[in-house]
Amino acid sequence: MASPAAPAVHPTNPVPTPEEKFLFDTNGYLVIENFLKPDHVTRLLGALDRAVVRRRVRREADPAEARLTLVNGEKSTRILYILEDDPLFLELLDWPALMPYVREFVGPKAHYHASDAIVEQGAELMNRKGGWHIDGHDEGYRTLSSPVALLQLKVGYYLTDMTQPGNANLMVVPGSHRMPHPPSREELGRRESVPGAIQVCAPAGSLILFHNALWHTAAPYASPQHHRTMLYYAYEHHWMLAAEGHWGYSKDFYNHRLSAAQRAYFHGFVFDPPEHRHFF
Numbered sequence: 689m690a691s692p693a694a695p696a697v698h699p700t701n702p703v704p705t706p707e708e709k710f711l712f713d714t715n716g717y718l719v720i721e722n723f724l725k726p727d728h729v730t731r732l733l734g735a736l737d738r739a740v741v742r743r744r745v746r747r748e749a750d751p752a753e754a755r756l757t758l759v760n761g762e763k764s765t766r767i768l769y770i771l772e773d774d775p776l777f778l779e780l781l782d783w784p785a786l787m788p789y790v791r792e793f794v795g796p797k798a799h800y801h802a803s804d805a806i807v808e809q810g811a812e813l814m815n816r817k818g819g820w821h822i823d824g825h826d827e828g829y830r831t832l833s834s835p836v837a838l839l840q841l842k843v844g845y846y847l848t849d850m851t852q853p854g855n856a857n858l859m860v861v862p863g864s865h866r867m868p869h870p871p872s873r874e875e876l877g878r879r880e881s882v883p884g885a886i887q888v889c890a891p892a893g894s895l896i897l898f899h900n901a902l903w904h905t906a907a908p909y910a911s912p913q914h915h916r917t918m919l920y921y922a923y924e925h926h927w928m929l930a931a932e933g934h935w936g937y938s939k940d941f942y943n944h945r946l947s948a949a950q951r952a953y954f955h956g957f958v959f960d961p962p963e964h965r966h967f968f
Contacts, residue, residue, distance in 0.1 A: 703788040712793065716865035716902035719888060723785065723895035724845060733847055733917065735774040736805055740765045742773070761812030763915075768804045769933060770919070772941050777803065780921065782950050786843065789897055790923050794841050800953040801840055801922035802933030808856055808916050810909035819905035820876040822865075823922070828901060834868045836901035840924045846894040847917040854910025857887040858896065865901040923953075934958070 704712070712718040724732070743757040744765065758766040770777045780786075781800060790798045822828035822836070829836050850857050861871075861884045875882050887907045888896060898904065935958045942958045956963030 704792055708789075709792065712897065712899075715862040717860055717862070717888070717896060717898035718789075719890050720895045720897075721890055722893055724893040726893060729847055729893050732776055732845070732919065735776045736807065736847070736917065736919075739767060739770065739773040739777075739805070740807055743767050761809060763809035764807060764812045766804060766806050768802070769936050770803050770805050772937050772945070777805075777919070778945065778950070780845070780919070781953060782947075786895070790841060790843075793838065793897065794923050795925055797926035798841075798923045798953070799926045799928065799955065800934060801924040801928075803919070803921045806916065806918045806920070809912075810856070810914040811912035813856070814909050814912060816906070816908070818877060820871065820882060820903055821905065822870075822903055823900040830870070835866050838865075838899050838901075839928065840900035840922050842898050842900065843921040843923070844896040844898075845919040845921075846890050846892050846896070847919065848915060849892045850916060851889050851891050853887040853889060853907065855914045856906045856909050856916045857889055858904060859885055859887050859907040860898065860902055860904045861885050864903040865899040867903075871903065929955075 704718070708718055708720075743753070744759065747753040747757045747759065756768050758768075760766065767773070771781060772778070781803075822830075823842060824836070824840055826832075829839055832839075844858065848855075861882055863884070864871075870876075871882055882903065890896065934954065937958075939960055942954065943960055946954070951959070956965040
């Protein structure tokens with residue numbers, strides 16, 4: 689008797705798609721709109737508002753907190769080490785829709801590198817200058833190779849609308865991750881004059897991924913009424929020792945607040961007792 693026919697298998701679209709991989713490899717960055725649903729963005733904004741209030745209170749009470757909470761005005765704050773501030777921030781560490789991109793661009797054993805949040809009001813930052821840079825230690829890993837290899841994947845979540853330029857949009861030089869030499873100091877000092885620079889415009893809920901060697905900065909504000917709010921995460925290869933942001937959390941966070949899957953994004957020495965892990 690013939691065996692029943694096997695059910696038909698319908699292949700799903702690969703993530704990232706070939707087009708997305710081409711764009712990332714060519715330009716050094718990739719934008720995906722509508723990555724987070726509107727209600728998710730709203731909840732993240734609420735969590736961030738509460739976290740900023742708590743952080744600023746702690747900073748007032750303890751000057752040592754200034755290295756973790758950067759105050760740039762009454763309404764402009766950048767906070768570092770955000771995973772412990774709210775479960776919603778920790779949830780994004782291994783967000784299922786993001787992980788295929790992290791595995792594709794960094795590798796199957798990618799590790800968490802760092803995370804932070806930016807809340808800005810244009811009126812307080814109209815005179816901000818410069819800021820062009822690439823990411824990574826030792827001046828952006830520039831002493832290791834030329835062009836610089838992909839050692840760190842930066843992930844940004846747009847929590848406010850930046851579909852128009854002039855909102856301190858992320859400004860990048862597409863393809864600059866492949867440049868064998870950096871821009872001159874004169875070019876880096878004049879924000880708008882770096883050849884080929886563009887402002888990345890996208891709506892709230894968008895995701896941007898970019899290469900550590902992509903030259904980037906925050907564009908100028910066009911109006912005091914403009915503002916921006918973003919979350920940034922970064923991932924690196926599992927064999928890298930990681931930045932301080934990788935191990936700067938509490939013992940309770942490492943031992944009790946991470947899921948089994950999330951623990952895999954950290955080196956074993958952060959746990960108590962330490963865990964032995966194979967790098968290869």
